[in-house]
Amino acid sequence: MLLIPFIRANKDLVLARLAIKNFKQPELLDEVLELDKKRKSLQQEQDDLLAEANSLAKEIGLLFKQGQAAAAEVLKARNSEIKEKTKELSVLLNDTKQLLHDKLVEIPNLPHESVPPGKQASDNITVHQEGEIPVLPKNAVPHWDLISKYDIIDFDLGNKVTGAGFPFYKGKGARLQRALINFFLDEAVKAGFQEVQPPLMVNEDSAYGTGQLPDKEGQMYTIGADKLFMIPTAEVPITNIFRNVILAEKELPVKTTAYSSCFRREAGSWGKHVRGLNRLHQFDKVEIVQVAHPDNSYELLEEMKSHVANLLRKLGLPFRILKLCGGDMGFTSALTYDFEVYSAAQQMWLEVSSVSNFESFQANRMKLRYKDANGQIQLAHTLNGSALALPRIVAALLENNQTDDGINIPETLQDYTGFAVIS
RNA sequence: GGAGAGAUGGCAGAGCGGUUGAAUGCGGCGGUCUCGAAAACCGUUGUCCGUCAUUGGCGGACCGGGGGUUCGAAUCCCCCUCUCUCCGCCA
Numbered sequence: 205m206l207l208i209p210f211i212r213a214n215k216d217l218v219l220a221r222l223a224i225k226n227f228k229q230p231e232l233l234d235e236v237l238e239l240d241k242k243r244k245s246l247q248q249e250q251d252d253l254l255a256e257a258n259s260l261a262k263e264i265g266l267l268f269k270q271g272q273a274a275a276a277e278v279l280k281a282r283n284s285e286i287k288e289k290t291k292e293l294s295v296l297l298n299d300t301k302q303l304l305h306d307k308l309v310e311i312p313n314l315p316h317e318s319v320p321p322g323k324q325a326s327d328n329i330t331v332h333q334e335g336e337i338p339v340l341p342k343n344a345v346p347h348w349d350l351i352s353k354y355d356i357i358d359f360d361l362g363n364k365v366t367g368a369g370f371p372f373y374k375g376k377g378a379r380l381q382r383a384l385i386n387f388f389l390d391e392a393v394k395a396g397f398q399e400v401q402p403p404l405m406v407n408e409d410s411a412y413g414t415g416q417l418p419d420k421e422g423q424m425y426t427i428g429a430d431k432l433f434m435i436p437t438a439e440v441p442i443t444n445i446f447r448n449v450i451l452a453e454k455e456l457p458v459k460t461t462a463y464s465s466c467f468r469r470e471a472g473s474w475g476k477h478v479r480g481l482n483r484l485h486q487f488d489k490v491e492i493v494q495v496a497h498p499d500n501s502y503e504l505l506e507e508m509k510s511h512v513a514n515l516l517r518k519l520g521l522p523f524r525i526l527k528l529c530g531g532d533m534g535f536t537s538a539l540t541y542d543f544e545v546y547s548a549a550q551q552m553w554l555e556v557s558s559v560s561n562f563e564s565f566q567a568n569r570m571k572l573r574y575k576d577a578n579g580q581i582q583l584a585h586t587l588n589g590s591a592l593a594l595p596r597i598v599a600a601l602l603e604n605n606q607t608d609d610g611i612n613i614p615e616t617l618q619d620y621t622g623f624a625v626i627s
Numbered sequence: 628g629g630a631g632a633g634a635u636g637g638c639a640g641a642g643c644g645g646u647u648g649a650a651u652g653c654g655g656c657g658g659u660c661u662c663g664a665a666a667a668c669c670g671u672u673g674u675c676c677g678u679c680a681u682u683g684g685c686g687g688a689c690c691g692g693g694g695g696u697u698c699g700a701a702u703c704c705c706c707c708u709c710u711c712u713c714c715g716c717c718a
Binding site: 248266 | 645646656674675676677678682686687688697698699
């Protein structure tokens, strides 16, 4: 959520930045500013009336104490009138506030000044690429064939028990999952992130706090009877730890990591390029989140970027880093880097991580602040990144490391898997 | 799931329906004292909105959340949420 005083003071800048995100409703800005004006004047009117009512009530109390009941009755009558007026006003005021809020939350975050313009994924800019594209044997096959050949992941079983996109991991496949989770978590902890195990369902306030609501309600599984949502990412419960929190400046940055299963309905995005592990309704991910001081949030973003790059390096996967263009960025993000690994049998780049700085957008929405050296309360910055999401990593590992004798496990992982080859 | 108790400022803990934004203690901050520290003493110490104003004044809101009664509610009533105790069930 953007700050209204900022919009008021920098309208042209805001419009220009939103254009980079291909924002289609510039008129919302004026509506917001108008509504805010209206809100202020209604509030002023209301406050004045309340002030009068308050002082009258005090007088009435005094008069009763002095036994001047008749005089008190006169004031009571007057106060009743005021009360009627404030009742009407408060309805109007609340409606205005609600409307203002509804409009405000429809305005996306401003992209950072370095964000390139663009409409879709093809306009993203590759800022880094490393690792050798593997040369596969002639008879190489995509991971969905490998997993049935070695019987390590079972989609049919998932279909039977739950539905499409909810596979079973079996034997060495399950063990590989566990290995990756432990590896990613250990690396995050080494990098200074505190490990937590979050709830896998969140309430409305939390879904709202990180921006899933009201925008992306259809992407989450809902537990209707209890008004809960299955988390689409651990970002939601972790970031919401800090909802309505005022931190001391010296506590920043706060670094938190969590492994969780993630649940996504992926409504409408089911199509041809989503075979096998490429897109699932339930998948595992290790997430890293930072609450940062605005002065160094972009340094921390670079740090997180290096962390993720290092994980991919250790797994020996060829990868590239994209800086997302305005049109491909998320609603809440100011700057996002996507990480893609090359999955050699599919001959496709698969997105495995997204690392973003949200600046104060989420913080404003969830009232996450810190007290600076002068005792002033300021909005903090929030950042997060996947480090990493498992299924596509598994897909690339399987495809890139396949041999006639089986699938080789990267050395780094062998301590965790306890085996070197899936055969 | 059944029965009962409760939810107050960073924490602990008071609070007859009327100068209570809220006693008191602890903690935090500033000061006196000290070579320094501790102790002691003095002062200070919430958030949000608005408004004027050179880091201050004034007005309004907030005592789990939402409604209600009243001239006036932390204090009375209703609903919701959560916590605790006992019983039942259970990984």
